[in-house]
Amino acid sequence: MIATAPSAEPVAPSELGRGPLARAALIRAGVQVFGENSLASATTREIAQLAGQNISAIAYYFGNKEGLYFAVAQHRSERTRCVLAFVWAADRRKPVHPPRNADRDQHRGQGANAPHQGF
Numbered sequence: 001m002i003a004t005a006p007s008a009e010p011v012a013p014s015e016l017g018r019g020p021l022a023r024a025a026l027i028r029a030g031v032q033v034f035g036e037n038s039l040a041s042a043t044t045r046e047i048a049q050l051a052g053q054n055i056s057a058i059a060y061y062f063g064n065k066e067g068l069y070f071a072v073a074q075h076r077s078e079r080t081r082c083v084l085a086f087v088w089a090a091d092r093r094k095p096v097h098p099p100r101n102a103d104r105d106q107h108r109g110q111g112a113n114a115p116h117q118g119f
Contacts, residue, residue: 022051022061025051026048026053026061029047029050030042030071031075031076033047033050034069039065044058044065
């Protein structure tokens with residue numbers, strides 16, 4: 001069964017040549033198809049059709065289905081790295097002041113020199 005078209009991130013054709021657009025379309029389709037199927041059960045025909053590309057484009061850009069799978073994994077890894085970098089950058093902007101040990105002990109109702117009573 002052919003799935004619906006993946007949600008594509010718009011890229012102006014003038015910004016990229018035809019080749020990079022075809023490669024990006026195959027990766028987007030690969031994300032969807034490999035996400036729904038295993039490597040073994042996903043077909044290059046389904047990926048190519050979903051991407052609106054000729055099946056031979058997979059061999060041209062990636063060598064074979066495994067090469068496309070690897071490119072999809074790299075794409076997802078890079079996107080995850082970018083999202084995490086953004087989150088980490090946002091966290092660094094927040095002032096973080098960990099409590100001093102004495103403050104933490106007083107907050108628990110214990111003095112700084114009180115024996116530990118467990119939880």
